[in-house]
Amino acid sequence: VPTLPSAARNNHENLLAVGTFLPLLKLALPNTYLWLLVFYAFFHVFLNLCAELTRFGDRVFYKDWWNASSVDSYWRLWNLPVHYWMVRHLYYPSMRAGFSRNTSTVLVFLVSAIFHEFLISVPLHLTSSWSFMGMMAQIPLSAVTKKLDRTFYGSSIGNIIFWLTFCVLGQPMAVMLYTLDCATHQSGAAGVGPTALPASCHGPSCEL
Numbered sequence: 001v002p003t004l005p006s007a008a009r010n011n012h013e014n015l016l017a018v019g020t021f022l023p024l025l026k027l028a029l030p031n032t033y034l035w036l037l038v039f040y041a042f043f044h045v046f047l048n049l050c051a052e053l054t055r056f057g058d059r060v061f062y063k064d065w066w067n068a069s070s071v072d073s074y075w076r077l078w079n080l081p082v083h084y085w086m087v088r089h090l091y092y093p094s095m096r097a098g099f100s101r102n103t104s105t106v107l108v109f110l111v112s113a114i115f116h117e118f119l120i121s122v123p124l125h126l127t128s129s130w131s132f133m134g135m136m137a138q139i140p141l142s143a144v145t146k147k148l149d150r151t152f153y154g155s156s157i158g159n160i161i162f163w164l165t166f167c168v169l170g171q172p173m174a175v176m177l178y179t180l181d182c183a184t185h186q187s188g189a190a191g192v193g194p195t196a197l198p199a200s201c202h203g204p205s206c207e208l
Contacts, residue, residue: 029171037173043079069158070145071138086112097170109139126185130177134170141165169177 043061051059061080070075076083086108094104113135120131145158 024176025168027175028168031172031175033168035167047081047161067159068162069149069156070142071158071162072142072146073149073158074162074166075138075142082112098193106139107133124178126181128178130174130181130183134174 006157015131016116045059046061048058048076063077063080066076066079068077090108091104095101099107113132116135117129117132129142141161144163148161149155
């Protein structure tokens with residue numbers, strides 16, 4: 001993606017500049033296509049193939065998350081195996097321990113945020129916090145979209161916010177931030193300024 005090397009020339013101070021918004025929009029479409037293809041390949045093809053080979057009876061790995069009226073609904077529909085595991089081993093035990101529903105929900109998102117950051121930081125060989133902060137930002141976003149869904153019941157406001165935050169802003173921004181961090185890390189190790197994307201930069205985000 002030619003957008004990534006040009007975005008890597010920006011620094012953190014200029015990250016929110018108007019010139020960065022256009023590369024963000026250019027990344028939105030290919031990122032969404034890739035995200036949907038990976039989702040289909042893993043959740044629909046691979047998991048069903050494994051279920052067929054192992055004769056696993058429960059083959060509901062996802063529901064209609066694309067119609068989610070709130071971000072909260074999306075996280076309950078998008079990845080059912082992980083959702084059920086979190087509910088069984090984190091949410092309900094927290095409730096039984098005396099925590100409130102809100103506190104238990106925050107705990108679930110906290111553990112999920114740590115795992116998301118781990119899964120990205122290890123392949124990239126760097127420690128960052130973008131994925132962690134993105135996951136924790138789902139908590140207020142879930143509350144806002146849930147409130148909107150209750151206020152404007154039956155409308156598509158929550159669904160529109162979901163698609164905009166995930167496909168237009170959230171994921172493309174994460175790709176750009178990790179690309180910038182990777183370029184800065186590799187440039188610093190080579191003793192040069194973080195003004196370009198090094199050819200030797202390692203990690204999937206840097207190779208795009």
